[in-house]
Amino acid sequence: MVRGRISRLSVRDVRFPTSLGGHGSDAMGGAFPLQHTDPDYSAAYVVLETDAEDGLKGYGITFTLGKGTEVVVCAVNALAPHLLNKDLGDIVGDFRGFYRQLTSDGQLRWIGPEKGVVHLATAAVLNAVWDLWAKQEGKPLWKLLVDMDPRKLVSCLDFRYITDVLTEEEAYEILRKGQVGKKEREEQMLAHGYPAYTTSCAWLGYSDATLKQLCSKALEDGWTRFKVKVGADLQDDIRRCRLIRNMIGPEKTLMMDANQRWDVPEAVEWMAKLAEFKPLWIEEPTSPDDILGHATISKALVPLGIGVATGEQCHNRVIFKQLLQAKALQFLQIDSCRLGSVNENLSVLLMAKKFDIPVCPHAGGVGLCELVQHLIIFDFISVSASLKDRYIRGVGRVCNQMETRNSFCF
Numbered sequence: 001m002v003r004g005r006i007s008r009l010s011v012r013d014v015r016f017p018t019s020l021g022g023h024g025s026d027a028m029g030g031a032f033p034l035q036h037t038d039p040d041y042s043a044a045y046v047v048l049e050t051d052a053e054d055g056l057k058g059y060g061i062t063f064t065l066g067k068g069t070e071v072v073v074c075a076v077n078a079l080a081p082h083l084l085n086k087d088l089g090d091i092v093g094d095f096r097g098f099y100r101q102l103t104s105d106g107q108l109r110w111i112g113p114e115k116g117v118v119h120l121a122t123a124a125v126l127n128a129v130w131d132l133w134a135k136q137e138g139k140p141l142w143k144l145l146v147d148m149d150p151r152k153l154v155s156c157l158d159f160r161y162i163t164d165v166l167t168e169e170e171a172y173e174i175l176r177k178g179q180v181g182k183k184e185r186e187e188q189m190l191a192h193g194y195p196a197y198t199t200s201c202a203w204l205g206y207s208d209a210t211l212k213q214l215c216s217k218a219l220e221d222g223w224t225r226f227k228v229k230v231g232a233d234l235q236d237d238i239r240r241c242r243l244i245r246n247m248i249g250p251e252k253t254l255m256m257d258a259n260q261r262w263d264v265p266e267a268v269e270w271m272a273k274l275a276e277f278k279p280l281w282i283e284e285p286t287s288p289d290d291i292l293g294h295a296t297i298s299k300a301l302v303p304l305g306i307g308v309a310t311g312e313q314c315h316n317r318v319i320f321k322q323l324l325q326a327k328a329l330q331f332l333q334i335d336s337c338r339l340g341s342v343n344e345n346l347s348v349l350l351m352a353k354k355f356d357i358p359v360c361p362h363a364g365g366v367g368l369c370e371l372v373q374h375l376i377i378f379d380f381i382s383v384s385a386s387l388k389d390r391y392i393r394g395v396g397r398v399c400n401q402m403e404t405r406n407s408f409c410f
């Protein structure tokens with residue numbers, strides 16, 4: 001039973017100096033060889049308190065990089081009046097309405113709508129609401145979602161702008177069919193976790209020596225799927241991809257990530273040169289807003305056996321809808337903090353199911369690995385019922401499989 005009135009919303013600017021070690025570096029940003037040298041992994045960290053006696057708090061974040069956090073914190077504070085003094089029961093009782101209320105704020109909508117800083121702030125705030133709801137129900141978020149009646153679940157989602165590909169009734173049907181075999185899939189997740197890959201050995205700013213050392217360690221730890229950053233300098237990419245492919249051998253999976261570095265023809269030409277290293281996908285080959293550009297790249301890379309993955313900077317469900325309609329991606333990468341929290345992420349999971357495209361969430365940044373596992377475990381148990389071509393991003397810890405954990409955020 002949900003209870004309490006939101007009595008306090010606080011938001012903190014949390015930063016980690018990851019740039020000092022080149023962790024998180026990619027091909028976007030300053031000119032080569034500088035690259036994206038200053039990604040300080042950060043989060044706008046929201047805490048919700050209620051007047052209920054249980055003392056439970058809701059924790060929500062959105063992932064940011066360094067000083068961008070200041071702007072998101074400001075946007076979270078601007079959204080706070082929508083939550084303060086509201087009953088949690090009223091919020092989750094009409095969650096679609098509440099999502100609409102936040103994304104339609106008359107003065108904030110102009111700097112969105114449903115995109116950019118204001119949408120990142122919406123994600124942080126709503127992530128905290130979902131966390132609080134799950135905690136009050138005494139369940140991890142994935143379990144709250146898995147156990148929820150499909151009618152109630154679809155009532156939390158905003159289908160505005162996507163009904164041309166997915167209506168509420170179709171979403172309900174997907175979830176209704178997903179009830180079959182749910183128990184077995186839940187047991188499978190609890191016993192074995194979800195397949196995972198690592199990016200931790202091959203950030204662009206790492207020296208070859210660091211790459212080798214981290215890759216050996218990852219192999220020792222049992223990892224079998226590796227992502228390497230590419231896109232700044234072709235000869236450098238060829239050397240690094242050869243190095244990593246030689247180390248992992250021909251059977252293990254290699255993914256590549258260009259972080260939006262290329263124009264469309266350049267992406268195709270560049271990837272033709274990296275095809276010998278057999279990447280499963282090229283991630284973010286060009287601007288995240290260029291739907292038709294992604295479609296062109298996808299089409300050109302099919303004969304090379306390379307898929308296109310994108311989504312970590314995809315604004316909202318509308319862009320994902322068009323990426324799916326345009327056959328512009330083979331791997332869909334939701335981001336738990338860029339889309340409007342669980343509400344909007346679920347609508348994208350359901351569209352991906354309809355288009356039969358595997359979802360491989362973006363993670364790795366502060367808190368993202370924790371958040372996305374709830375979404376993807378729900379996806380497996382209640383929506384996709386498949387692990388084919390689906391991988392979650394892991395950091396450090398357990399190899400190849402993300403274990404299920406207890407809370408949504410921390």
Ligand SMILES: C[C@H](O)[C@@H](O)CC(=O)C(=O)O
Binds near residue numbers: 025
């Ligand atoms: C700047 C970030 O570290 C970015 O490179 C992350 C990313 O692309 C990924 O995790 O994938």
Ligand SMILES: [Mg+2]
Binds near residue numbers: 284
């Ligand atoms: Mg990426």
